Every structure is written in structure tokens, then in C-alpha cells.
Amino acid sequence: MKLTKRNYFSKKANKEYMSVSQFKAFSKCPAAALAEIKGKYKRDVTTALLVGSYVDSYFEGTLEIFKKKNPEIFKKDGSLKADYTQANLIIQRILADKLFSEYLSGQKQVIMTGNICGVPVKIKIDSLHDDKIVDLKVMASLDNVYTDDNGFCPFFEAWEYDLQGAVYQEIVRQNTGKKLPFYLAAATKEKVTDIDIVHIPQDTLDLALDRFKRDIEAFDAMKKGIIKPDRCEKCEYCKTTKVLTVPTEADEYYLL
Numbered sequence: 001m002k003l004t005k006r007n008y009f010s011k012k013a014n015k016e017y018m019s020v021s022q023f024k025a026f027s028k029c030p031a032a033a034l035a036e037i038k039g040k041y042k043r044d045v046t047t048a049l050l051v052g053s054y055v056d057s058y059f060e061g062t063l064e065i066f067k068k069k070n071p072e073i074f075k076k077d078g079s080l081k082a083d084y085t086q087a088n089l090i091i092q093r094i095l096a097d098k099l100f101s102e103y104l105s106g107q108k109q110v111i112m113t114g115n116i117c118g119v120p121v122k123i124k125i126d127s128l129h130d131d132k133i134v135d136l137k138v139m140a141s142l143d144n145v146y147t148d149d150n151g152f153c154p155f156f157e158a159w160e161y162d163l164q165g166a167v168y169q170e171i172v173r174q175n176t177g178k179k180l181p182f183y184l185a186a187a188t189k190e191k192v193t194d195i196d197i198v199h200i201p202q203d204t205l206d207l208a209l210d211r212f213k214r215d216i217e218a219f220d221a222m223k224k225g226i227i228k229p230d231r232c233e234k235c236e237y238c239k240t241t242k243v244l245t246v247p248t249e250a251d252e253y254y255l256l
């Protein structure tokens with residue numbers, strides 16, 4: 001299957017190729033990830049996610065199409081809801097910065113496919129230059145984030161943007177023969193937007209690629225129905241599909 005902008009997010013493309021977001025979904029809850037691929041479960045599109053897509057689509061040059069596709073971003077009187085008025089301010093802040101704008105000025109939304117550990121992988125790059133890969137991120141803040149596994153860590157590790165960088169770098173290398181550095185172009189949704197261009201070091205990307213390689217075959221086997229996916233029993237999908245068979249002993253609640 002040849003991937004295009006039109007079919008990149010299609011059910012068929014998601015079945016045939018592993019993506020970074022799919023991989024992350026499998027890491028969280030394999031059962032939910034698989035149900036999503038099969039079209040049996042749909043994650044909620046949150047406003048936070050939609051604000052990010054709004055900014056993305058501006059820099060991709062497809063904001064008008066985005067507005068037509070997402071009428072929920074408008075109020076009844078036809079003006080933008082507050083979150084998207086703020087998204088416009090984020091865009092203005094980005095445009096006002098020379099370095100940020102330059103990093104976003106590469107080839108937009110470049111689709112590539114490759115192969116990691118025998119599994120077909122697809123990527124879509126926000127801004128590809130001859131000498132670097134740049135991904136635009138609109139996020140709550142640039143502060144460190146608390147995670148259950150690692151305590152406080154930098155936002156790019158907490159949100160696993162290192163994993164994205166690692167996979168992008170590897171697939172670009174397979175397609176072009178060049179191993180390019182990876183940068184995050186980050187802008188925040190705070191009252192006053194903060195911006196930064198963050199270079200993710202190579203050893204962080206190497207570790208993240210190892211993590212991807214460690215689990216990709218198992219996740220692919222789940223997609224193919226060879227391995228049964230585990231349930232996390234915590235996510236919305238697991239709650240929705242939970243079937244009670246026996247009562248729970250109260251003791252178990254003390255362990256949670």
C-alpha cells in the first residue's frame with residue numbers, strides 16, 4: 001500500500017503499518033490499541049489535541065480545510081471558541097520568532113515508510129530539512145512532568161517525544177541514507193506562550209530506538225492475532241468492556 005496524505009490515517013494504513021502513536025497506544029494498553037486499529041474503539045478527540053492540530057494545519061497550509069472539517073471549533077455566532085483564538089496567538093508568537101520560523105520552514109508533512117525489526121513503519125514529519133528533522137509540539141508547558149516510572153523528568157521524555165525522534169531518524173536514514181539530528185519546536189498554551197527549539201541528544205534517541213525495537217515485534221504479533229493483547233483494566237476501553245465474573249475481595253482494594 002502506497003501512503004498518501006489522504007490515506008495516511010486510514011484503517012488500512014494503520015493495519016499495514018506501525019506508527020509511533022500506535023506503538024505508544026500499545027505500550028499503554030494493548031487491548032485498547034488493537035480495538036482502535038480494528039475500528040471497535042475510538043479515543044475521544046480532546047480540545048487539547050484539536051488545538052495542536054489547528055496550529056499544525058496552519059503551518060501545513062491547510063487551516064481552511066481544517067476549519068471546514070471541525071465545525072465544533074466555532075461558537076454559534078460563527079466566531080472561534082476561546083481555545084482556538086488562543087491557538088491563533090500561539091501561531092503569531094511562533095511567527096514572531098526568526099529561529100522558530102526557520103526550523104518550521106522545511107518540507108511539510110513528509111510521509112515516509114520503512115522497516116524496523118521486520119515490521120513496516122510509517123512516519124509523517126512536520127518539517128524536514130536537508131540537515132535536520134523538526135517536529136512541532138503545542139503543549140501545556142515546558143515544565144518537567146511527574147511520571148509514575150521515572151519521577152520528574154523533562155517533558156520530551158515524559159511525553160515520549162524521544163521515541164518519535166528516534167523512529168523518524170531511523171526511517172529517514174533508511175530512505176535517504178542520512179542520519180539527521182532531531183529537534184522539537186515547542187510552543188505552550190499558557191496564558192503567555194513560551195517557545196523553544198530543543199535538540200534531543202543522540203544517546204537519548206538511541207535508547208528510545210532500542211525501546212521501540214524491544215517491543216515492536218510483540219505489538220505486531222498482537223495486530224496479526226498471534227499474541228493475545230493484555231488488558232490494562234484501567235483505561236476507558238477496559239472499563240467499557242469489563243465483564244464481572246466473581247465478586248472482588250475487599251482486601252484487594254488495600255493493595256491499590
Ligand SMILES: [Zn+2]
Pocket residue numbers: 029031032231232233234235236237238239
Ligand atoms: Zn485498557
